[in-house]
Amino acid sequence: MRARILSGLVPFLGLVLLWMLLWGQFTWLALITGVLLAGLVSITFYLPAVRLSGRLNPWYGLVFLVRLLVDIVRASLQIAWIALKPHYRPSNAIFAVPLRTRSDLVMVFTAEAIALVPGSIVLDIDRDTATLYLHALNVQSAEDVPALRKAVLATERRLILAAGSADDLERLRTGATVAGELAAEAARAAAAGEPGSGRASEPGGGSASASGEDSGTDSGTDSEGART
Amino acid sequence: MNPIDFSFGDDGFDLRDAVTAVLVLLAALMCFAAGVGLVRFPDVLSRLHAATKPQILGLIAIVADVAVTNLSVGTVTLAVAIIFFQGLTAPAAAHMTGRAAFRTDHFREDILVVDELTSRPDADRRS
Known part of the structure; x- marks a missing residue:
């Protein structure tokens, strides 16, 4: 929940800050107009929220x-x-x-x-x-x-x-990579689902392509859409 | 912007002038190198390196120079905004151009020592 609020708030505050940077003055007038414009921009040009981790060091x-x-x-x-x-x-x-x-x-x-x-x-x-x-x-x-x-x-x-x-x-x-984890997951799923079938028999290249097909689930808008 | 005063003032050597001179020269050199690289490098992908990297240092130098020359909150904040957005957009532009060049085969394969993108496992899935 905290991460969710942050995800919405950070771009909003970023817009306000940008507005003040462009005007080059940190005054109440710039702040209030910035907040109004940032609100207008976030409502009219709605973008899917960027998922932040909620953690910053x-x-x-x-x-x-x-x-x-x-x-x-x-x-x-x-x-x-x-x-x-x-x-x-x-x-x-x-x-x-x-x-x-x-x-x-x-x-x-x-x-x-x-x-x-x-x-x-x-x-x-x-x-x-x-x-x-x-x-x-x-x-x-x-x-x-x-x-x-x-x-x-x-x-x-x-x-x-x-x-x-x-x-x-x-x-x-x-030291694990995402690609390695996905390949392991896919291999495990294939082994559990259809034991003895020939699909999971290639551990190198075959499992990597299988993982690519399996895992493209969560809101893959930009990379999936741009792919031809 | 105030007209730049090239004469060293009555107090002799001015540190700000020295900083300005160094930064402007650095920026000019970087932009020159970027231009030479654009002409000299053999293919699109190599030229993108020339178009992004020396150019961004040149821009940072020139913007820092402007900020040093007339130091005020307005110019410094604007300088920060310019560098930030140039830093975000230059790689994105290079990426889009590079990807398009790669997919339309506008690059020289004979000068590549390794190519893991053509031979990747799921290459056949996309073509």
Whole structure:
């Protein structure tokens, strides 16, 4: 219930704050007009509520922001150098990163943050299995990919520590990924449902695609709708 | 906005001028690098890197410079809002462009050392 109220209140307060930021003054007039306009905007442009975890750790939030700023500077200098250096030989990679969060918000912010940090742009997101597909610039060989993947997971880790749900924190502690859990669930369901049938016999690729079909239940609007 | 006074005042060296000079130069360099990268990088996906990353540091530098030059609550809050929204929208724009480019095969496969998106388990389900 607390998380539900917060989920509605946070975007509303964000709109009010934005209004005051744009006017550049923190006066009663700006506050009252901001509240009126925020109410009008939330009623006319109704959006499905973002599910917040109801938990925010200011210290880890600050750690995330400072680290993000450092990463932005590093990434910009790095890309600028790659663009300007004399002997540029293109060599890129597209790789998958299975995340540990089930929250849309954390997933979105992870995707936003890693698009600004060294090396990566989000090409595709599989919401069901919480997997990001990233494009990385200047990857010389396949051996460099695990290090990049680790950097992305570190970003996600900072976000979960800052505002993730207890569920996500638990997964962070055990190191389990959503994709892995879904695959295990699907395999268990298949084994319990139809023992001896050939469907559950492929543990690798087969179970991953099965999990994708099974779990797309809760309000999959954006990722499902955009998929063609 | 006040006209910028290029002369060092009678008190000699002004710290604010030095900060301004550094920030403007940094921003110019970053925007230049982004432009060079756009021309020089081989395919759409690589060019998106050039279009997002140096550009955002350049923007942060120039906005910070404006905020330092005429310091007031109004400019600082506006600067924060600009950086926040640019930081949110630039990756989203890059993502949409990158996804469209990938799905229409507008990228060079010969310069990829790894490609886990084409070979992913459920690739056949979507095509």
